[in-house]
Amino acid sequence: MQIKCTQCGADVTVQQDETFIECPFCASALFLDKRKVVFHYLIHSNFKPNEAEGNLKRWMSGNHTVKDLDKKAQIVKSEFYYFPVWYFKTKDGSGDKIYLQPAASTSVSEIKKLQIPAGALKFYDKNVHNDHEIVKPDVLYDSAQSWLQGSGVNLDTVSEAALVHIPFYQFHYNFGGQSYTALVEASSGQVYSNIYPAKSEAPFRILFGLSIAAFVITSVICYVLGFVLNDSMEEALLTAEFFKIFAYGLVSVPLIVMAYFIAKKV
Ligand SMILES: [Zn+2]
Structure with missing residues (x-):
């Protein structure tokens, strides 16, 4: 099958089932979703596992969580992976806006609120990143686009669409006989968690x-x-x-x- 490179416009031949592509002419990383070709970016991790755990502990000792959670929670497991999101940049009279939609299933809806710093987007390189750390997208471009439209965005204003892999540490911990999950975004160190032992009001x-x-x-x-x-x-x-x-x-x-x-x- 032939696709057109989003960057240089060259015709690129791809194999059946191939989704992560590097343009042989301009070296851009591309992602192929059915017939749609978009840039494929990745954000680099700035945190080592112990540093990410330090951020989690600081968050646990903060004001939202139950008293002494940082001391009482037992961290049982942690994983590192790059999670895929659909990235849409819109341009209109009021300026640029960025919309994110998870490109794989996740229980942490806060991912939509992630801030992607300008300049953080690097082309995905399969020679640099471990394949098993890359979560494969299973939300199609079309469904991400209809979600975008559903949230009130005029699709004509979309100036850029891309697939972005974002680095995360996922921690599993036990507290009071229950198990919980928390994510630490590994480029900023920000902690994301939907359900956690909250301070009782x-x-x-x-x-x-x-x-x-x-x-x-x-x-x-x-x-x-x-x-x-x-x-x-x-x-x-x-x-x-x-x-x-x-x-x-x-x-x-x-x-x-x-x-x-x-x-x-x-
Ligand atoms: Zn190219």
């Missing part, structure tokens, strides 16, 4: 409800005291306001202490 909600109840009850008690101790309405209200200043202060002390301990624990 329930104790804070309960505390919030408790605080409201405590202040309402305190106010009622102050008014009752005011009316018990005084005969006139005016004096009663004045006394109640006076009590409230101290009572509110007293009530907030245990609430603040509770909030502090909850924050330390979850």
Whole structure:
């Protein structure tokens, strides 16, 4: 079969079932999807396995995850691979925009939000990269294009389309009897995870409800005291306001202490 090189326009002969192609005339890396030919890029990894794990641990010790996840999680397995995404660049009055769509099935939908730095795209070279680390695309160009159209993009504005392989470390870890997965994008070191042991918000909600109840009850008690101790309405209200200043202060002390301990624990 003959295809046309996206870069130099030369006719290139390809074998049946061949999808990763290098143009023999200009050395561009191309990807063939049915009859569509696009550039085939790869982004280089800047992180060693232990550095990627360090990033994961830092993310685990952060604010979104359950307390001490970095110490309690057991990392059971890690893999390195280049994951394929469809890359679309659009050009219109408002400038350039980049859209990404996973080109293979993944449970991590955050991949769409990846930032690809300008200049990071290098031609794929089969002599440099281990074939078993390259995840083969199984989402066709056509379906990626209909997804793009579905998200409101006018296909006439697409100025560039390519297949890009992005380096990832995938970590499998156990926590609290459950297993989880997290990805570390190996060019930026950014951590991506859809499902993880999140910080529980329930104790804070309960505390919030408790605080409201405590202040309402305190106010009622102050008014009752005011009316018990005084005969006139005016004096009663004045006394109640006076009590409230101290009572509110007293009530907030245990609430603040509770909030502090909850924050330390979850
Ligand atoms: Zn060429």
